[in-house]
Amino acid sequence: MIVLPSLGPLHLTQPRYNAVSLLRQVEHRSPQVVYLASYSPEGLEAKVWRDQQDLALFVLEPWAARRGVGLVALGERAEALQAEAEHFLEYLGSMPRGEEAKRRFTEADRQIVEYLSVPRLPEEYASESFLSGLRERLGAVRELAGEGPATGFREERMAAVAARLAEMDTDAAVVLVDVLDYPVLLERLGAAVGPVPLEPNEAERARAVMDRAWRLEEDDAWGNLLGQLMEIGEAEARFLAAQVYLAAGQAEDAVRLMEEVSRGDFSTPEYLPGYLLARLGQLYDLTGQRDRALRAYRGVLALSWAPAEAREIAAAGLRTPFRPNPEG
Known part of the structure; x- marks a missing residue:
């Protein structure tokens, strides 16, 4: 056994x-x-x-x-x-x-x-x-x-x-x-x-890179991580690359990449649709596109299932436009 x-x-x-x-x-x-x-x-x-x-x-x-x-x-x-x-x-x-x-x-x-x-x-x-x-x-x-x-x-x-x-x-x-x-x-x-x-095979190595991006830390080499994510090519990897752009203060680049992902198939893994739409809503708020932000937040809540964190982000975003925490 x-x-x-x-x-x-x-x-x-x-x-x-x-x-x-x-x-x-x-x-x-x-x-x-x-x-x-x-x-x-x-x-x-x-x-x-x-x-x-x-x-x-x-x-x-x-x-x-x-x-x-x-x-x-x-x-x-x-x-x-x-x-x-x-x-x-x-x-x-x-x-x-x-x-x-x-x-x-x-x-x-x-x-x-x-x-x-x-x-x-x-x-x-x-x-x-x-x-x-x-x-x-x-x-x-x-x-x-x-x-x-x-x-x-x-x-x-x-x-x-x-x-x-x-x-x-x-x-x-x-x-x-x-x-x-x-x-x-x-x-x-x-x-x-x-x-x-x-x-380890390529799929396992790719998963390790994406996991590192989910845990994004201040001492990571963000430039190298971004390059590795873009090489993977999966929707989740490109979503995470957009998150790296956002963490680096490049909201416009993050929006561009996140929109590219949202126009394709981002149905898997099952947690990705909720997180992607919630983050896209926040990015639209950051770039002054409130109507689009509201549509993205409503999209999260319309999913048959989304992670609790994504639903909380969406509910908060519907009440008040997202603004980053000044304390990080």
């Missing part, structure tokens, strides 16, 4: 284990079915992964549809149980002296995110060194309140998934699991193979 950890939004921090890297790990096994350990059938049908920013599924789901590969969710009530962790923290904050306990949980979570944001090769996720470090950090959360609402009932959920897998013929199966559930599921399964070394 092959068990692959998914890092959700933290794939952005991993040039060698980004969303395309994970897809290549799946493709390497040529599965007929990919089992999802951290989603319920209802959650998968509702595409809750979109609002959770599970970047791997933005790539995996359309690939599976094209290839006729089944996606089968194994987690019963997964989303409801995971939501208990958020409810627990809200409840904790309302209790006398609860703020201090909440601060300790927040610090434990920060250390987990920091650990998972260290760039790694795919095969490192299957190493005992990585797993022991993750178990240690997850253990810190469990020590604060025990297994249950604080951990999203992780042990309970993964025990149920492992029991279901034990009933199946899974010798050649591919199982995708949230990285926080990963070490727990491995302990329940016994023998399982993790990610393996694969030479």
Whole structure:
């Protein structure tokens, strides 16, 4: 059995284990079915992964549809149980002296995110060194309140998934699991193979460049990044190139490029239409084209789905013309 950890939004921090890297790990096994350990059938049908920013599924789901590969969710009530962790923290904050306990949980979570944001090769996720470090950090959360609402009932959920897998013929199966559930599921399964070394291909390298542009930082070589994005040629890459122009204070160039993208096919990835129209609305406001800005903002809200951030930008833009924050 092959068990692959998914890092959700933290794939952005991993040039060698980004969303395309994970897809290549799946493709390497040529599965007929990919089992999802951290989603319920209802959650998968509702595409809750979109609002959770599970970047791997933005790539995996359309690939599976094209290839006729089944996606089968194994987690019963997964989303409801995971939501208990958020409810627990809200409840904790309302209790006398609860703020201090909440601060300790927040610090434990920060250390987990920091650990998972260290760039790694795919095969490192299957190493005992990585797993022991993750178990240690997850253990810190469990020590604060025990297994249950604080951990999203992780042990309970993964025990149920492992029991279901034990009933199946899974010798050649591919199982995708949230990285926080990963070490727990491995302990329940016994023998399982993790990610393996694969030479990066052009699609993986392109994804790494785009991920870097999503995280655009002050110390990046923006000129080089812009050139790399324009070489990729995909709608998302050109959208991100426009974002680089905007960050550099070149709003006119950003508008020109964003309009070029909007005249083509920008339907994929599924998060791109919302972000592109929201940003285009802001650019029109910046360049004094309020009527066009309003049309772009309304376009975001007319989509069947758009990221929450894009919808918030659009709603704010409809109320008040966008102006950049003077403090950056």
